[in-house]
Amino acid sequence: AQSVTQLGSHVSVSEGALVLLRCNYSSSVPPYLFWYVQYPNQGLQLLLKYTSAATLVKGINGFEAEFKKSETSFHLTKPSAHMSDAAEYFCAVSEGYQKVTFGTGTKLQVIP
Amino acid sequence: EPEVTQTPSHQVTQMGQEVILRCVPISNHLYFYWYRQILGQKVEFLVSFYNNEISEKSEIFDDQFSVERPDGSNFTLKIRSTKLEDSAMYFCASSTPQDEYGYTFGSGTRLTVV
Numbered sequence: 001a002q003s004v005t006q007l008g009s010h011v012s013v014s015e016g017a018l019v020l021l022r023c024n025y026s027s028s029v030p031p032y033l034f035w036y037v038q039y040p041n042q043g044l045q046l047l048l049k050y051t052s053a054a055t056l057v058k059g060i061n062g063f064e065a066e067f068k069k070s071e072t073s074f075h076l077t078k079p080s081a082h083m084s085d086a087a088e089y090f091c092a093v094s095e096g097y098q099k100v101t102f103g104t105g106t107k108l109q110v111i112p
Numbered sequence: 113e114p115e116v117t118q119t120p121s122h123q124v125t126q127m128g129q130e131v132i133l134r135c136v137p138i139s140n141h142l143y144f145y146w147y148r149q150i151l152g153q154k155v156e157f158l159v160s161f162y163n164n165e166i167s168e169k170s171e172i173f174d175d176q177f178s179v180e181r182p183d184g185s186n187f188t189l190k191i192r193s194t195k196l197e198d199s200a201m202y203f204c205a206s207s208t209p210q211d212e213y214g215y216t217f218g219s220g221t222r223l224t225v226v
Binding site for chain 1: 143145147154155156157160167168201203205215216217218219220222
């Protein structure tokens, strides 16, 4: 069965600092992996997705993630945090065009 | 970019009442889904729908819930007799292997049961 573990329910970074949000997955087949962002009282916005092409995936708003099969990881990074990045981030996994399983989320706080 | 559209954005209903949440998936998508997110918690899978039938459902999706694709464009989630614990954000999503946009979520319907 597919699953996702997000390490750290809350992460705080200073404005301009590196953002690193950790995600490890479990899947019985080559997975599709996603990062979604959710701003307060809003829906889920797709940041980026991995679908077995390039292992380094670039997304919107300067975010990127690297698929590492040996580590079963799909960590999300951004070189320089901006105040507008403050939100909740969800890592998710899918075994093909079936249900998506979400992690518990990481709330990112950006300190001025 | 194509969107999944959900209506209404917010619905308030009394406990015991029936509610229908509506979704218009992306037109060439073949798989349709409902998810829910209770306030402060993670997003949970409810049901997937393909070829006019349920392909998978979670333990949350009990007899109080039903889904329907009444025409070629809408996909609905019905809750027959709402309970306080049904209060949540409900997300519709659609996908297809042939679509480069992949798995797309709507902006959600916030259901409040009072």
